[in-house]
Amino acid sequence: MxxxxxxxxxxxxxxxxxxxxxxxxxxxxxxxxxxxxxxxxxxxxxxxxxxxxxxxxxxxxxxxxxxxxxxxxxxxSENINMNAEFRDKLESELELLSAEASITGMNREDFLKLCDEVYSKMKSSPIQIST
Missing domain, CATH: 1.10.10.10 (Winged helix-like DNA-binding domain superfamily/Winged helix DNA-binding domain)
Known part of the structure; x- marks a missing residue:
């Protein structure tokens, strides 16, 4: 890297x-x-x-x-878990990104398509959820 x-x-x-x-x-x-x-x-x-x-x-x-x-x-780390704190942080950051996209005129479909394109560049591995 x-x-x-x-x-x-x-x-x-x-x-x-x-x-x-x-x-x-x-x-x-x-x-x-x-x-x-x-x-x-x-x-x-x-x-x-x-x-x-x-x-x-x-x-x-x-x-x-x-x-x-x-x-x-x-x-x-071998096991990186999503906990409630991480989920809250993620939701907050996505809310801000969604607001910025909306304010600049990006429609929902284009925003979700962009999210999908970016996420698809990540390796696929199951996330363990612990609360």
């Missing part, structure tokens, strides 16, 4: 890193159980501070996308 950061973006670098890693997992570019680069290695590769990568990894761990071991490093 190639990490591309926009240093001039208003989106913080740690958020950009987090989002690209999540997309990589979703698209199957990074497999469950796969070892991620060390904090130092990713920082060097991306040209950012190690604290930025450390913050990214901590967020991904808290969200359940990765697991860490002080001796072995960071790995993609």
């Amino acid at each position: 190639i990490i591309e950061l926009d240093m001039s973006s208003d989106t913080p670098i740690y958020v950009q890193l987090r989002n690209q890693i999540v997309k990589g997992i979703g698209k199957g570019e990074i497999q469950p159980g796969e070892k991620l680069p060390t904090v130092r290695q990713l920082a060097a590769d991306a040209g950012v501070n190690t604290m930025t990568v450390n913050k990214t990894y901590q967020i991904l761990k808290n969200e359940g996308y990765i697991r860490t071991d002080r001796r072995l490093g960071a790995f993609v």
Whole structure:
């Protein structure tokens, strides 16, 4: 997976890193159980501070996308579950995207078609739902 950061973006670098890693997992570019680069290695590769990568990894761990071991490093979690908190976050983000699409004149069918096209780029794997 190639990490591309926009240093001039208003989106913080740690958020950009987090989002690209999540997309990589979703698209199957990074497999469950796969070892991620060390904090130092990713920082060097991306040209950012190690604290930025450390913050990214901590967020991904808290969200359940990765697991860490002080001796072995960071790995993609084998079981990433949808919980009530994630579902609420997803609904909120979809509500905002839907509002923006509607305000700009996109009709429902085109919005749903676009959602389907984007989702179809993700690898197919069952999501375990836990509450």
